[in-house]
Every structure is written in structure tokens, then in C-alpha cells.
Amino acid sequence: MIRFxxxxxxxxxxxxxxxxxxxxxxxxxxxxxxxxxxxxxxSTFLRLLLREERASQGSVHVLGKDLGRLSNWKVPQVRxxxxxxxxxxxxxxxxxxxxxxAFALEVIGKPRGQIRKTVPEVLDLVGLGGKDDRMPGELSxxxxxxxxxxxxxxxxxxxxxxxxxxxxxxxxxxxxIMKLLDRINRTxxxxxxxxxxxxxxxxxxxxxxxxxxxxxxxxxTRGVYGYxx
Amino acid sequence: xxxxxxxxxxxxxxxxNLTMTFAVIVSxxxxxxxxxxxxxxxxxVNSMEDYWYDRVEVSIFLCNEVDAETDAACSRxxxxxxxxxxxxxxxxxxxxxxxxxxxxxxxxxxxxxxxxKDSPFASVVTPEQMQESLRIKLTDPTKYEVxxxxxxxxxxxxxxxxxxxxxxxxxxxxxxxNIAAVGLMMLMLVVAVLLIVNTVRVSAFSxxxxxxxxxxxxxxxxxIQLPFILEATIAGLxxxxxxxxxxxxxxxxxxxxxxxxxxxxxxxxxxxxxxVLPYVLVTGIAMPALAAFFALYKYLKV
Numbered sequence: 001m002i003r004f005x006x007x008x009x010x011x012x013x014x015x016x017x018x019x020x021x022x023x024x025x026x027x028x029x030x031x032x033x034x035x036x037x038x039x040x041x042x043s044t045f046l047r048l049l050l051r052e053e054r055a056s057q058g059s060v061h062v063l064g065k066d067l068g069r070l071s072n073w074k075v076p077q078v079r080x081x082x083x084x085x086x087x088x089x090x091x092x093x094x095x096x097x098x099x100x101x102a103f104a105l106e107v108i109g110k111p112r113g114q115i116r117k118t119v120p121e122v123l124d125l126v127g128l129g130g131k132d133d134r135m136p137g138e139l140s141x142x143x144x145x146x147x148x149x150x151x152x153x154x155x156x157x158x159x160x161x162x163x164x165x166x167x168x169x170x171x172x173x174x175x176x177i178m179k180l181l182d183r184i185n186r187t188x189x190x191x192x193x194x195x196x197x198x199x200x201x202x203x204x205x206x207x208x209x210x211x212x213x214x215x216x217x218x219x220x221t222r223g224v225y226g227y228x229x
Numbered sequence: 230x231x232x233x234x235x236x237x238x239x240x241x242x243x244x245x246n247l248t249m250t251f252a253v254i255v256s257x258x259x260x261x262x263x264x265x266x267x268x269x270x271x272x273x274v275n276s277m278e279d280y281w282y283d284r285v286e287v288s289i290f291l292c293n294e295v296d297a298e299t300d301a302a303c304s305r306x307x308x309x310x311x312x313x314x315x316x317x318x319x320x321x322x323x324x325x326x327x328x329x330x331x332x333x334x335x336x337x338x339x340x341x342x343x344x345x346k347d348s349p350f351a352s353v354v355t356p357e358q359m360q361e362s363l364r365i366k367l368t369d370p371t372k373y374e375v376x377x378x379x380x381x382x383x384x385x386x387x388x389x390x391x392x393x394x395x396x397x398x399x400x401x402x403x404x405x406x407n408i409a410a411v412g413l414m415m416l417m418l419v420v421a422v423l424l425i426v427n428t429v430r431v432s433a434f435s436x437x438x439x440x441x442x443x444x445x446x447x448x449x450x451x452x453i454q455l456p457f458i459l460e461a462t463i464a465g466l467x468x469x470x471x472x473x474x475x476x477x478x479x480x481x482x483x484x485x486x487x488x489x490x491x492x493x494x495x496x497x498x499x500x501x502x503x504x505v506l507p508y509v510l511v512t513g514i515a516m517p518a519l520a521a522f523f524a525l526y527k528y529l530k531v
Contacts, residue, residue, distance in 0.1 A: 050445070073450070080447035090442060103439075106234050107448035155446070 001159060001190050002026035002049065007058035008214075009044050017056070018044040020214045026192065028158070031185045033201050034194040035225060036211035042194040045211065046163055049192065050082065051075050063158060080108055083152030083160040083189075087167035089144045091136040091151075097123065098132030101151045108155070118154055126150045126180055142173035146180065153184055160184060162193040166200060174200060198225035238439075238456035239463065242432050249428040250464050256424050257468025257513055260417030262475040265509045267410045269476070272505075273497050274403045280495060285392040287376050289316065289363040292387045293334060296360070300387055308361065308385030316380060320365060325375055328366040334359040360387065418516070425465070425517045426524040429457050433525060454525050461521035462514055469513020473506050 003025050010017040019041045026032055034042050047053045048060050051067045060067045065078055091100050098119055105115045123129055126146040136144055145165060152160060162181065166174035178200055185191045195201060201208060201224060208223030209216065243250050291313060292303035313331075320329045332340075337359040345351045365376060373391040381389045433440065443453050480502045488496050 076444075076447040076449045078447070079445065082447075084445050090438065092438060092442070103442065104446040107443045107452060108446060109452070151442075151446075 001028045001030070001063065002192070003059075003061040004048075005059045005061075007048065007055045007060055009041075009048065009053060010056045017214050019048070019055075019211075022058075022211075022214075022216045024209065024216060024219060026190060028190055029185070029188055031182070031191045031204070031206040032193070033204070033206055033208045033223070033225075034192060034211070035196070035201060035208060039213075040211040041214040042211055043163065044214075046161055046192070046194060049159075049161055050084065051078065076108075080155060081158050083149075083155070083157035085145070085148050085152050085160070085162040085165045087164040089136070089141075089148045089168075091144060091147055093136055095136075096132060097128065097134050097136065097139070097147050100136065100147055101154050104151045104154055110155075122150045122154045123147075125153070125183075127176075140173070141169050142176055145169065145173075145177055149177070149180060149184070153189070157189060159190045159192065162191065164195055164197075165193065166195065166197050171199065178204065201225040235456050235459065238436075239460050242436070242456060242460045243463065245435060246428060246432055249424075249431060253421070253424050253428050253461070253464040253517070254468045254471065256417065256421040257465050257517065258471035258475065260414055260421045261469050261472035261509045261513050262479075263410060263414035263417055264512060265472060265476045265505045266479070267407060267414050268505045268508060269480075269497060269501060270403075270407050270410060272501050274400065274407060276497060277403075277494065278400055281396050282370050282393065285370055285396060287365045287367060287373055287389065287391050287393075289365065289376070289380050289389050290387045291316075291361045291363070292385050293357065293360050295358055296387050302382070302387050303385075305384055312383075312385035313361070313363070316383065316386070317363060319379075320363065320376075323375070325367055325369060325372055326365055327368045330364040330366075332362045332364055334361045337362065421468075422516065422520045425461050425520040428464075429461055429521045429524040432460060433457055454522070457525055458518055458521045461517035465513045465517030466510075469510045472509050472513065476502060476505065476509070 004022050007019055007022045008017050009019040022041075022045070034045060036042050044053065048055055048067070049062055051060075051062075051070065054068050059069075063078060063081055067078070070078065092103065095103060101119045101122060102115050105118065120129070120132065123132060126149050128143060128146050128150065131139070131143070136147060139147070145168075149165070160181070165181070166177055169177060174197060181191055181193065182204070205222045205224075208218065208220045208225070210218035210220075210226070291308035292300065293307050296303040297305075297307045317329055317331065320326050335356055338354070338356040341354060341359065342351050367373065367376070370393055373393060377389040377391065380386050440453050480499070483496060484499075488494075
């Protein structure tokens, strides 16, 4: 599903690499936490997965594709099989919940009939059934994140990438979101989630990958957030 | 479905940037009107050149009694019949010469009286004062020098004049004006292009949320760029249409007003105006589309 071979990334005009010599593999259906302090390279890791950046050295394989060798015009095809969720939700404030989810399908040219059928289904799945016509501004943070997850999942991605999805939410709401991500994971979707939330990581007991100053320092199945907590 | 989505995006974009869109339309309209105007002026000057150069002659004026006393070139006395025939024969033998027409002093006098019949000079001038001349039509009117170097200073020749040189000044002036118009048009086009580039960037920036999400969910870059490019193209098309109406309006004015008052100039016809419009329209569509494409090229990379 994901394979990093000795991956390094150095940004232009910067001396220290953001990632250096990272090698790892993630299998289909896994749930992986990505932890590490700010600036440890988590965001770079995710950006490489999304092919927003290319590795300076080494190779990144996602869904069997070598992203370093993928030409620009083929990138969208790969991204259609990925779902992405962010800390700040990134919903369109002037579109309803249903339109926000439908937007993801519209812009990749899905037929209208399919959109009309799938959008309510996926909103049901994330627990927002019947809220199609609400505006994002009327919803709580947790509900907004559910909309974002619905949008990320509506095209049934093989891999869901979540960048601190609970970063803006209170603990109870976060638990709800984690239950949802776990449910999505159980449908066979691989989930990679970057987080600072120790409680969640410790509760879930999933695989934990820790980065520190761009290096992979820990890769633990059924791990916890950190040794010193 | 796709089309519906793209067009609703365009509508939103054009309305959100109403003032900028308006500026784009006006600047495109003005620059394209100038483009059309310059093309038409070019046609006009060319047709006038053809018309007038076809009618110009080289004239060899022969000395008469009066010249023999007053003009240094004629100090050896008025031209004799033999001299005239000799010159005429020589002219006929030149390949460059198409036709030679002999105008006698009496004929010159009649023409003069006819042209100047309202002028007080007409009654004072006598046939003796008029010059006998040979009017020459050249096969290639630009080679006037050949005639002037061969016959100027010849016995009995007072002067050799080329009407073309008189017209040339006028046409040089017209061409200069035309070049200035083309220069102005280029400048306006550059302004229009910069304005379009800027408008598209502002538009892309104000919709960076949408485009960001589109990139993430895997919309193709063509699909992401299309609304912006079409937006610029539609504004350009409106500008081009406005330019066409401007051109037609101005021509209507020329056709109805100037043509009546300046009958000497044979103005280009409606067909010429209509033949220019496609260029205006194509430029009006292609230029904004290209400008938008290049404006986005770096801005919306995958």
C-alpha cells in the first residue's frame, strides 16, 4: 500500500533535511499513527504520500505507483484513490453539507445519478444523515469534521490520510471521530493519521510510527504515544 | 453535468470580480478596436496607393518662348519640333515607358482654364505662357529616376517632374500614422494582457479553497483551470464584440459623413470592414485564453 525506501527530503534553501533515510512499509488495511513533535517531519511525510512534494532521495510507492516517477498529469488519478482530512476541515462555507461532499465527486466528473445516490449514503455512514441541507457554519466542530471525512471517503479511497483530524476538537468529540475513522478502517481502507493526541493513541493501541528531526525513531505495532508519558 | 458545474463556477467568478471583468472588457475592446482600425487603415492606404500610383505620370516640360528668357535650363532657346520628336522617339523605345502622350501648349491652356475657371489668374494667363509637355506613363512607376536622369538638362527640356514624389510625402505621412496606431495598439494589447493575467490571478486566489480541494480529490489540472480560462475568454469575447460594434459604428460614420464630404478619397467598403472582424474576434478569444493559461501555469500546479 505504502512503501518508503530510504526516503530523504530537503526543501530548497534549507540545510537540514525534513526527512532523512526513512524506510517503512504499510500494508493494506492497516491503521497507522504518525507521531512526533512539531517539525519532526510528519507533514512532509504526508505531503510525500499525496505527491504534493517529491522525495529528494529514495522512492515513495503509494498504491503500487512510484510517485517520484509519476508524471504530473497522472497525479490526479492517484489522488482519486486517496482521501484526505485536515485539522481545519477545509469545507466550502458557501455550500451546504451535501454540496460539499458532492463537490469531491463533481470535480472528478462523476455522473449526477451516482452523486445523488452516494452522498446521502456516506452522510449516513458518518452519522450526519438528514443534514444535507445545513451550512457548515451551522454545525459543531465535530460535525464539520464528519463532513470532511464524508467528503474524503465518498469516492471509497483505498487510503485515508488524516493530518491531526482531532487537533481542533474536545476530547469527547475526538473519541467520536476516532470511532468513525476506526469504522472506516474496518471497511478495508488503510488509514494514516498524524496526531499529537496521546490519549487517543494510547487508547487505540494501533501501529505507531515516530519521527524525530526527520528520522524514523520508532515503529511499533500496537504502540502507545510515547515512552515518557 | 460537468458543463453545468463549470458554467456555474464561471458565473460566480465573473460576478465576484465585476470591476476587474469590466476593466478587462473595456481594455480588450479598445485594443481590438485599434487593431481593427489599424488593419482597415492599412487597407485604405494600400487601396489609395494603388489608385493614385496607377494615375501618376512623369512629365517632361519643354521650353517655350517665355522660359527661354527667364529659365537657365532653357537658355539655348525654346524647344524645336525636332527636339520634341527626338525625345518622344527615345521615350517610345524605352521598355520602361508604357505610353507617351503629348500635350501641346494650347491643350495645357485649355486644361488650365477649365481647372482654374473661378480663379482671377485664368483671365491673365495666355497660351504663350503655357508649356508644351510630354506625359509619360511608366510600366513601373517607382523607376522614375531613369527618365529624369536621361532627359533632365537635355536641350529644350525645362524640367522633369514626377507626380509620384508629391504623393509619396502624403503616403509616408499616412504610413507613419498607421505605424503609430499599430504601436499604440500593441501597447494597449500588452495592457489588456497584463490586466487579464492579474484578473485571473486574483480570481484564482479568491477561489484557492475550492481549487485546493479540487487538487486533493484528484481533479485534473485542466478541469481546475478551465473555469478561469473560460472566464477570461468570455470577458475577451465580450470585449471583442464591443470592438466589432465600435468598428462598425465608426465605419458607419465614415461611410455616411466623410465619404460624402471628401469624394477624392475612395473609402474601403463594408466588405473590407467585415473581412477585418474575424481577426478581431479570434484575437479577442485567443489572447485572453492564452494569457489566462500562462497566468495559471505556475499558480495552479499539481
